[in-house]
Amino acid sequence: MADNHNIVFLNGQFMPISEAKISPMDRGFLFGDGIYEVVPSYKGKLVGFGLHIQRMQDGMNAIGIKLNKSVDDWRDIAQSLIEQNGKGNLGLYFHVSRGADIKRFHAYPDDIEATVFAYAFEIPEATVADKTLVKQFKVASTQDLRWKRCQIKSTSLLGNVMHFQQGHDAGVHETILYNQHNELTEASACNVFIVKNEVVITPPLDNQLLPGITRHMLLDILRKDGTLQVEERVISMNEVRAADELWITSSSKDIAPVVELDGKPVGNGKVGDIWQLAQTLYSANKHNY
Ligand SMILES: Cc1ncc(COP(=O)(O)O)c(C=O)c1O
Numbered sequence: 166m167a168d169n170h171n172i173v174f175l176n177g178q179f180m181p182i183s184e185a186k187i188s189p190m191d192r193g194f195l196f197g198d199g200i201y202e203v204v205p206s207y208k209g210k211l212v213g214f215g216l217h218i219q220r221m222q223d224g225m226n227a228i229g230i231k232l233n234k235s236v237d238d239w240r241d242i243a244q245s246l247i248e249q250n251g252k253g254n255l256g257l258y259f260h261v262s263r264g265a266d267i268k269r270f271h272a273y274p275d276d277i278e279a280t281v282f283a284y285a286f287e288i289p290e291a292t293v294a295d296k297t298l299v300k301q302f303k304v305a306s307t308q309d310l311r312w313k314r315c316q317i318k319s320t321s322l323l324g325n326v327m328h329f330q331q332g333h334d335a336g337v338h339e340t341i342l343y344n345q346h347n348e349l350t351e352a353s354a355c356n357v358f359i360v361k362n363e364v365v366i367t368p369p370l371d372n373q374l375l376p377g378i379t380r381h382m383l384l385d386i387l388r389k390d391g392t393l394q395v396e397e398r399v400i401s402m403n404e405v406r407a408a409d410e411l412w413i414t415s416s417s418k419d420i421a422p423v424v425e426l427d428g429k430p431v432g433n434g435k436v437g438d439i440w441q442l443a444q445t446l447y448s449a450n451k452h453n454y
Contacts, residue, residue, distance in 0.1 A: 172249040173284035174242050179249065182284065191280050193262025195269055197321030199280075200224035201260045204243065205416045207291050209252040211243060212416070213378045213454040220376065221259060224317050230263050232279045242283050250285040256417055259283045260320060292419035294444035296436040302339060302413060303425040305332045306402065309342035309350045309373070316372050329353035339413055341405070341426070344373060349400040352413050355421070356380040359400060360410035360439045369397045378454075379414040386450045387443065410437035419451075420444045 171182040192198035202221045205212045218236045225232060243257050264277035292299060311324030332340035332353070341352045349368050351357055356377040358367045365387060370376050387395045405411065409432040411423040420443055422436040 175282050187280055188265035190265040191262055193320055199260060199262030199320040200318055201320050203416055204257045205288060206247055206255045206257055209247055210452055212451050213382060216378045227317050229273055230261060230279055232261055246285045254288045255285040256288045257285050288417050294441055294448050296441055299422060299436060302421050302423045303337040304339045304341050304423050305335045305337050306341045306427055307331055309344055313372055315374050316376060318375055325353045343402045347402045349405055350374050355413035355415040358412040359405055359408035361408055364394045364396060366396045366400055368400055377414060379416055382451060382454050383447055386446050390446050410439055420447055
């Protein structure tokens with residue numbers, strides 16, 4: 166899929182990316198006033214599609230964007246993008262902004278049409294539950310300085326972008342974040358889990374973190390399997406630093422094992438046995454969602 170031949174969806178039509186144009190008055194451009202999703206597709210099979218679309222709808226409801234599209238409408242767009250862009254491994258990006266007005270005014274205009282954009286991009290092979298093959302992640306940590314509505318998957322991502330850049334500048338893959346009470350929230354583009362004494366622990370859902378679909382599916386899969394104990398509770402950064410294992414999760418990464426935090430080894434500095442078990446279960450069951 167050469168990028169300039171990429172076929173994208175914009176406001177009801179499919180077209181080459183080079184022909185996709187939006188107004189500079191679009192509120193997505195001026196205010197970051199929009200909601201987005203990224204859904205992974207492996208060889209034409211979408212993972213967690215209904216869950217992703219529900220989260221996008223929740224986001225639109227939260228910010229008052231009205232759009233008449235059903236899950237099936239979105240699925241048709243996804244299938245069409247997959248057919249037109251090859252059946253490899255694709256991330257499907259969906260974006261709804263409030264639309265373009267004739268003036269720049271903060272209040273939501275009543276009578277504009279939302280801008281709907283979707284495109285597909287190549288993603289790596291699905292993570293294989295093999296300690297010797299999996300990519301080992303290094304992360305930095307810093308205080309979470311984003312806004313207080315992190316449960317909304319908003320296109321206003323500057324806070325996340327700046328935190329990601331901190332890690333990038335430090336030569337690591339991600340930046341994990343903690344609030345003013347020294348409690349773990351999430352990472353700039355992932356949710357975070359720790360393992361201590363074989364218990365898998367992640368922060369509870371609230372306004373400090375995105376309700377990740379990978380997080381949701383992983384918790385569900387682990388609870389149904391029952392081998393590992395699972396907890397959703399507040400985690401202090403002291404616990405994170407003393408964890409046996411540290412994972413970051415997202416739709417494009419599955420469960421990514423972290424071996425180094427702020428230049429120090431996590432646990433014994435190697436990919437852990439609990440990761441191996443969790444990723445095995447996740448790989449076996451993720452297509453059921
Ligand atoms: C801030 C943030 N947290 C968590 C996630 C993980 O969410 P999901 O598992 O739905 O991809 C993402 C994904 O992009 C994210 O941007």
